Amino acid sequence: MRPTFAMAVAVAGVLATLAAATPATATDHQVKMLNRGAAGMMVFEPAYLAVQPGDTVTFLPTDKGHNAEAIAGMLPDGTDGFKGGMNKEITVAFETQGIYGYKCAPHYAMGMVGVIKVGDGGTNADAAAKTRHPGKAKKVMAALLGEAGNPVAALPK
Ligand SMILES: [Cu+2]
Known part of the structure; x- marks a missing residue:
């Protein structure tokens, strides 16, 4: 018996359901620590990342x-x-939604700082924006x- 169009549609529907039910696999993102990058001297590249909860970032x-290293005051509760x-x-590994700020201690x-937004950015954006540097x-x-979608109220002069 030749497969009918209706059968093909039914199979496609099952496959789509399976895809939706399978949890997204965690992704590892890579950030280079560089003496010179596209943005200038002493940079993380990319310095901004948006990731999903459960993802990892390798520096x-x-x-x-x-x-x-994480910057105190720029971590979700x-x-x-x-x-x-x-x-x-x-x-x-980044499990909790929120804004994470980090730095290179000597620079x-x-x-030489970076920001990782996990998920929808959580609820610590204001606290993160108030952190002094x-x-x-x-x-x-x-x-x-x-x-990250959380511009500070006034850019430092
Ligand atoms: Cu550095």
Whole structure:
């Protein structure tokens, strides 16, 4: 018996249902730590990421002399920060929705910071936007929070 059009439609419907029922697999995103990137000297690349809960981000010591660590005040309530060692690759799992800010400790004031938005951004955007930063990090962080859809009220002059 030749398959009928109705059968083909029924099979397609079952496949679509299976696809919808299967949880999305976690994705690992990669961020390079660079002496020079598209945005200038001492940067994370990409410095802004939007990920889904359950995804991981791996920070790669592509160039030497950098680390990746969470910025106090830029974490959703109830989450632990993370702190990678100098010249060390670190993979961080992001389970809780929210805005996460991070820095390279030696180059914080040079603007080596990044933002990861998990899910819909959660409820800590205001707290994250009020966090103070040294030097060039003020301006870079304001731009990254803008990319996350949470522009700070006034860009630092
Ligand atoms: Cu650095």
